[in-house]
Amino acid sequence: MMFDASIERGIFHASVHARQGLFRRARGLDEGERAMVALVVSREAGHMDLARHHARTAAAALRDPFAIALLLEEGLPSPLTGRLGALATAAGALARKHPSLGRFELKRLASNGVDADELVDLVATVAEVSSSLHVAAPRLDA
Amino acid sequence: MPRTSASLSDALTNLPLDKGLRKAVERQRDAICDIDMGERDLLSPEQAGPVSIVERRAIAVYVAALHQERELVDRYLALLAESDGAGPALARVIEAEARRAAAHHPDPHLPAPASRALIGERLAVVFAHIQALLTGDRKGQARTLGWSADALGIVSRIMTLVIFQVRMIAGLRQCALARRNVVPLARKGYSHDV
Numbered sequence: 209m210m211f212d213a214s215i216e217r218g219i220f221h222a223s224v225h226a227r228q229g230l231f232r233r234a235r236g237l238d239e240g241e242r243a244m245v246a247l248v249v250s251r252e253a254g255h256m257d258l259a260r261h262h263a264r265t266a267a268a269a270l271r272d273p274f275a276i277a278l279l280l281e282e283g284l285p286s287p288l289t290g291r292l293g294a295l296a297t298a299a300g301a302l303a304r305k306h307p308s309l310g311r312f313e314l315k316r317l318a319s320n321g322v323d324a325d326e327l328v329d330l331v332a333t334v335a336e337v338s339s340s341l342h343v344a345a346p347r348l349d350a
Numbered sequence: 351m352p353r354t355s356a357s358l359s360d361a362l363t364n365l366p367l368d369k370g371l372r373k374a375v376e377r378q379r380d381a382i383c384d385i386d387m388g389e390r391d392l393l394s395p396e397q398a399g400p401v402s403i404v405e406r407r408a409i410a411v412y413v414a415a416l417h418q419e420r421e422l423v424d425r426y427l428a429l430l431a432e433s434d435g436a437g438p439a440l441a442r443v444i445e446a447e448a449r450r451a452a453a454h455h456p457d458p459h460l461p462a463p464a465s466r467a468l469i470g471e472r473l474a475v476v477f478a479h480i481q482a483l484l485t486g487d488r489k490g491q492a493r494t495l496g497w498s499a500d501a502l503g504i505v506s507r508i509m510t511l512v513i514f515q516v517r518m519i520a521g522l523r524q525c526a527l528a529r530r531n532v533v534p535l536a537r538k539g540y541s542h543d544v
Contacts, residue, residue, distance in 0.1 A: 314525070331518060335518045339514035
């Protein structure tokens, strides 16, 4: 199954495709931020084609395509600052085999306005992308 | 002894979340319930099709154990042990094999002959396939003797389900621990601090 389809429908596509999936939340990160998180998780796992695919989505949705290009090019540790930098760093920490989000990353998120709903969304987005990597195939024509 | 959770909702309820995180998780109740329903569809289907219920639950135990998420291992072990055609002995062997495989990860680990006899050739093949999927070993991924494309599709969905839950539980647990000594999170907004 294509990864894109799981984003559209939520991860349990077969039985719940008509319901609201975790990727369609009233609260939480916006579409571009989620795509950036997906870019980080894919890149850190070595799935560069998938990372490029998410980078295109993120660059189109966010106000800062240069930041996305830089993240795709250099990976983590990221030179990005502000909210995007805080989210990218936290996504990388959560995507490790043993998640290692610490007080510093959490303070950085908080000082950049990331609230509890967005933190849960960040965790869910990392979880969704990580869980799809073993079956993920980027749709290059998207 | 901690009680075994019955679902993702249950597992998240058991986490030591502060008030803010707990409320945020509760606001996602519908999505989390969908995941619980997806789990029931996959691990306790009315019609098992090309992957038996014992196999489905054994795969869930194996994937959770490979990721060393105790909460999930215990839940799926309990489910496996109560399956027709399985029992505590099979559940224990599968868990032990997964633990050994996790210790060797990312190097491949094949079940010992005695374990293989208990697990059966079909599950041994799919366990090796799962390890290959997780390590990106393309040769290993192709060794699926006895498993149809439909069956492998179900295996893949079970892996997605389990890994998603592993990541949700571990990620939120990590957030909960990190938030213990951090000031409350700010309201949503953009700033360029830090």
